Amino acid sequence: MRKISVLLSAFIIALSTISYAEPQPQTTVPVTLDKTMTINGQNYHVIRTIDNNNVSVKVLDKDSKEIWTSIALGFDAWNFKLNGKVSSLEIEDVDGDNIPEIITACTTGDIQSAMYIFKYNPEKKNFSPMNFGYVKYKDMTRDFMVSDIPAPNGENMVFENKAKVRCLGKIYTEDGPVPGYYYFELKNGEYLAGDAVPAKTEENENLTSPVKPTEAPQDGSFDKG
8 A cells, every 4th residue: 555655646646747837838029020230330120029919019120129119009000101101110210310219000999009119218218109199289298190091002191201290180060070181290309290181082082981070079189080
């Protein structure tokens, strides 16, 4: 009986050893895009990941050490146009200080997409988003630009030049929302837009169909593009 007990104990210990020795599964978030940026002569990797419908951007140094990661930005990648090129993640110096910014875009709703421009902070050695706002609404700023009308090939968020972005969004009228362009220009470190310009529907017939016939909120808190 004692022999059986000893054998049983040895069997249990062997199972326990096997269990602890078994490698644990590694869960990695797939990298959907990888770009290289250079700051003060140092090379960095800018990677975008999408995990469970959460888009985020990370910056790694030459040793693959993570030095910064963004919050969850949206649901899926979305295109914009820069220098005539369609992309969803670019490294570009938009403000002319010889330090590149990280530009990315993603979906944030059924028809909404957002663009983020992240600027490097040399003192904190991290990145922070540049603000977008409106000339007439000085308190209405946010750290991304929203287009609430989708368009193919990034045509709803287009850099006309590095300091000017054309955004397609809704203009609310008495007859309901209509497509319009908001032009955000870089001024004192942030992109500001004036009045929207109605889009010519005869040239953009495919842009009007996604606009849902909803009325603007009475409190003036609707998205302005």
